[in-house]
Amino acid sequence: MIDALNALQVEGVLPATLDFAAVAVEPPRDEAHGDMATNAAMVLAKPAAMPPRAIAEALAAKLMADPRIAVADVAGPGFLNLRLAPGVWQAVVRGALIDGPEFGRVTVGAGRRVNVEFVSANPTGPMHVAHARGAVVGDALASLLAFAGWDVTREYYINDGGGQVDVLARSAYERYREAHGLEPAIREGLYPGDYLIPVGEALKETYGPALLDKPEADWLAEVREFATSMMMQMIRDDLAALGVTMDVYSSEKALYGTGQIEAAIETLRGMDLIYDGILEPPKGKTPEDWEPREQTLFRSTAFGDDVDRPVQKSDGSWTYFAPDIAYHYNKVTRGFDELINVFGADHSGYVKRLKAVVAALSGNRVTLDIKLIQLVKLFKGGEIVKMSKRAGTFVTLRDLIDEVGADVVRFVMLTRKNDVALDFDFDKVLEQSKDNPVFYVQYANARVNSVLRKAREAGFAVSDTDLAGADFGQLSHPAEIEVSRKIAEWPRLVEIAARTNEPHRVAFYLYELASAFHSLWNRGNDEPSLRFIQDDSATSQAKIALARSVGVVICNGLGILGVTPVEEMR
RNA sequence: GGUCCCGUAGCUCAAUUGGAUAGAGCAUCCCCCUCCUAAGGGGAAGGUUACAGGUUCAACUCCUGUCGGGAUCACCA
Numbered sequence: 001m002i003d004a005l006n007a008l009q010v011e012g013v014l015p016a017t018l019d020f021a022a023v024a025v026e027p028p029r030d031e032a033h034g035d036m037a038t039n040a041a042m043v044l045a046k047p048a049a050m051p052p053r054a055i056a057e058a059l060a061a062k063l064m065a066d067p068r069i070a071v072a073d074v075a076g077p078g079f080l081n082l083r084l085a086p087g088v089w090q091a092v093v094r095g096a097l098i099d100g101p102e103f104g105r106v107t108v109g110a111g112r113r114v115n116v117e118f119v120s121a122n123p124t125g126p127m128h129v130a131h132a133r134g135a136v137v138g139d140a141l142a143s144l145l146a147f148a149g150w151d152v153t154r155e156y157y158i159n160d161g162g163g164q165v166d167v168l169a170r171s172a173y174e175r176y177r178e179a180h181g182l183e184p185a186i187r188e189g190l191y192p193g194d195y196l197i198p199v200g201e202a203l204k205e206t207y208g209p210a211l212l213d214k215p216e217a218d219w220l221a222e223v224r225e226f227a228t229s230m231m232m233q234m235i236r237d238d239l240a241a242l243g244v245t246m247d248v249y250s251s252e253k254a255l256y257g258t259g260q261i262e263a264a265i266e267t268l269r270g271m272d273l274i275y276d277g278i279l280e281p282p283k284g285k286t287p288e289d290w291e292p293r294e295q296t297l298f299r300s301t302a303f304g305d306d307v308d309r310p311v312q313k314s315d316g317s318w319t320y321f322a323p324d325i326a327y328h329y330n331k332v333t334r335g336f337d338e339l340i341n342v343f344g345a346d347h348s349g350y351v352k353r354l355k356a357v358v359a360a361l362s363g364n365r366v367t368l369d370i371k372l373i374q375l376v377k378l379f380k381g382g383e384i385v386k387m388s389k390r391a392g393t394f395v396t397l398r399d400l401i402d403e404v405g406a407d408v409v410r411f412v413m414l415t416r417k418n419d420v421a422l423d424f425d426f427d428k429v430l431e432q433s434k435d436n437p438v439f440y441v442q443y444a445n446a447r448v449n450s451v452l453r454k455a456r457e458a459g460f461a462v463s464d465t466d467l468a469g470a471d472f473g474q475l476s477h478p479a480e481i482e483v484s485r486k487i488a489e490w491p492r493l494v495e496i497a498a499r500t501n502e503p504h505r506v507a508f509y510l511y512e513l514a515s516a517f518h519s520l521w522n523r524g525n526d527e528p529s530l531r532f533i534q535d536d537s538a539t540s541q542a543k544i545a546l547a548r549s550v551g552v553v554i555c556n557g558l559g560i561l562g563v564t565p566v567e568e569m570r
Numbered sequence: 571g572g573u574c575c576c577g578u579a580g581c582u583c584a585a586u587u588g589g590a591u592a593g594a595g596c597a598u599c600c601c602c603c604u605c606c607u608a609a610g611g612g613g614a615a616g617g618u619u620a621c622a623g624g625u626u627c628a629a630c631u632c633c634u635g636u637c638g639g640g641a642u643c644a645c646c647a
Contacts, residue, residue: 039628
């Protein structure tokens with residue numbers, strides 16, 4: 001395309017000073033407009049001082065000389081539609097068979113190092129549904145980026161430095177007393193969950209009666225350590241059940257006493273981003289117990305935040321924000337080019353200050369993208385499932401996996417953009433119908449396998465190398481071309497989804513591909529010539545190859561989503 | 571009150587980051603099928619993309635404002 005434009009410049013048709021940066025060539029939304037389209041004529045009309053249609057006509061004539069282009073015609077205000085020679089699509093199907101699991105792998109990431117931090121649930125209990133979506137989105141995003149050429153690190157930040165782990169320790173201590181036959185005092189503010197009973201028993205196992213009747217100061221640190229490590233083991237197990245493996249676990253507590261927090265704060269102070277001052281009372285509703293106090297503050301208003309943020313409490317201890325600054329400084333110094341944090345939507349208030357910190361501490365070298373994950377609403381029998389931590393009716397990730405399986409959980413969690421609330425309907429996700437995307441995609445793959453099985457029984461050679469040698473000129477029906485086009489879109493989709501950090505696009509794409517394939521399959525009912533297995537072996541081979549390439553793409557796509565493809569439905 | 575997210579067909583959601591006549595699935599209406607894998611197929615209808623301005627050859631997309639829904643707002647993480 002650019003070559004053709006350059007040629008026109010040389011010929012003097014176009015002014016020599018034009019910039020082609022805004023020229024795009026892409027597959028149009030509407031296939032009636034050809035296989036590829038370009039906006040070149042309209043973008044260039046103004047700078048070239050020529051009517052768009054005139055540019056388009058000249059360009060069309062030039063492009064027709066290319067053997068890969070079958071038809072180039074001018075449409076609408078100056079769009080140039082290109083119909084590619086059939087061989088281009090056939091080559092794509094062949095490419096899918098040759099590349100196999102690598103088909104769709106692209107290089108937009110260019111080996112840049114990206115850190116994806118996700119889940120980061122407090123180590124105070126089992127994971128529940130709210131964590132599940134973040135876990136799935138983060139993990140799928142990481143896989144997607146890896147497939148698109150990034151060097152990816154999956155990371156979990158353990159919030160083990162704040163008051164909530166003391167609460168955990170006290171709660172576990174009561175269970176420890178219970179294990180010794182004493183009445184536990186689960187006071188208001190402690191964690192009442194049964195999952196701490198085994199922790200109490202393990203404490204008894206390790207310490208015997210040694211910690212009984214001792215003041216809190218004597219046991220708090222040890223019990224805290226003991227309980228958090230058990231909680232983290234439980235969380236790792238939960239993640240493993242969901243198919244998530246982290247590369248790095250970073251501890252908040254480990255930042256204390258190392259000077260890292262102080263160093264990060266001092267660095268910011270050197271940029272005049274840290275100062276001591278007094279905050280105004282919050283506007284709107286002022287808390288009744290509000291009183292002015294001097295604190296150490298981060299100047300986040302310089303980055304568009306509505307108020308500066310405290311890093312130190314009035315008693316001199318750090319707020320949660322201080323170790324967070326140090327943690328992100330740490331990620332910057334580890335040499336990542338990009339940081340991505342997957343947070344729950346309730347963290348929306350931290351976005352600006354964290355972006356500000358990363359921008360300041362990296363000298364704008366490192367980008368931070370924060371994906372906010374909206375709520376998941378559970379439905380069962382048409383009723384919303386109410387969840388309350390207090391009433392002990394919150395649904396754990398384990399419950400969810402046990403009921404519908406990890407594959408279903410993962411796929412469904414990716415059928416929505418991250419910043420939109422998601423309804424998870426227990427009844428629908430187990431339904432076998434077209435409006436259950438998990439089933440529909442899996443079913444397509446099962447049908448592909450069914451074709452291959454029957455073809456093998458009929459004596460066809462169906463290895464990928466055999467199929468890649470097929471005569472794809474046999475595939476001429478519009479329904480077959482449609483499936484080929486969809487397959488050809490795959491690498492580009494990977495690129496877009498990765499660039500925008502939106503793994504849900506993969507799930508939607510797979511549904512569309514499955515839909516095109518099912519449509520072709522069903523046409524075979526009425527038109528025997530569209531069935532995959534024919535009497536003529538050359539025709540069969542091409543059709544089977546098409547089916548197989550659908551299977552290749554579905555497997556690659558599901559691989560990114562972390563969903564296991566099924567070979568047979570039952 | 572500030573900030574962030576959302577608002578698209580009756581319902582649930584897409585829309586290749588600014589492209590052409592805004593697309594799917596349910597539900598509705600019409601026709602066909604019981605078939606290599608049964609859990610269907612084809613078609614019709616359905617829209618001022620919340621509203622009002624602006625930028626652009628081109629706006630669901632970007633900017634400003636308004637309305638509605640949600641999240642969040644020092645001394646918890």
